[in-house]
Amino acid sequence: MTWTPPPWEPPLSGTEVEHLLGSLTRLRTTFRWKAGHLDAAGLALRLPPSALTLGGLLLHLALVEDHTTGLKLRGEELVEPWRTLGHDGSQGWEFGHAAELAPERLYALYDDAVVRADARVAQALAEGGLDADAAVEGDVGRHASVRRVLFDLLEEYGRHTGHADLLREAVDGVVGEDPPEDWAP
DSSP, rough: OOOOOOOTTTOOOOOOOHHHHHHHHHHHHHHHHHHOOOOOOHHOOOOOHHHHHHHHHHHHHHHHHIIIIIIIOOOOOOOTTHHHHHHHHHHHHHHHGGGSHHHHHHHHHHHHHHHHHHHHHHHHHHHHOSEEEEEEEESSOOOOHHHHHHHHHHHHHHHHHHHHHHHHHHHHHOSSSOOOOOOOO
């Protein structure tokens, strides 16, 4: 019998790009499942002393998607939807601002940011692959590679998907590593 993996599962064998993007897709999917289908109260639940909420994480990761793939990868200025939302560039803005947004808006902001990020990544890979220079440069004038920027994004998801595990369990007891195979956002 042949196992058919769900669409978010990384390939068992493939190229470096396929494994990297597959791992990112799996973490994004797991995060979205953990944060998914909640009302405002569920998205606002905190586990003191932390100020983290699932709503705050949705907005934070939406911002991270645009910052990482827009600014760091492509050199694009952060504009919409962030200007309209009142993003002021301060550390942790998104964690406080999330409570002001309806759940549907938070989910849309996150989902739309992932679509934009995927398009930017596909363009960068088509233009030069993982070894190409990203827009961001270090203090000695050397640019990070596309690979490095994608690994930074993967690391951010690893950290916050763990936070989402704890928060979601506290909201309604949902636990597990992967969403059910029939799950959809």
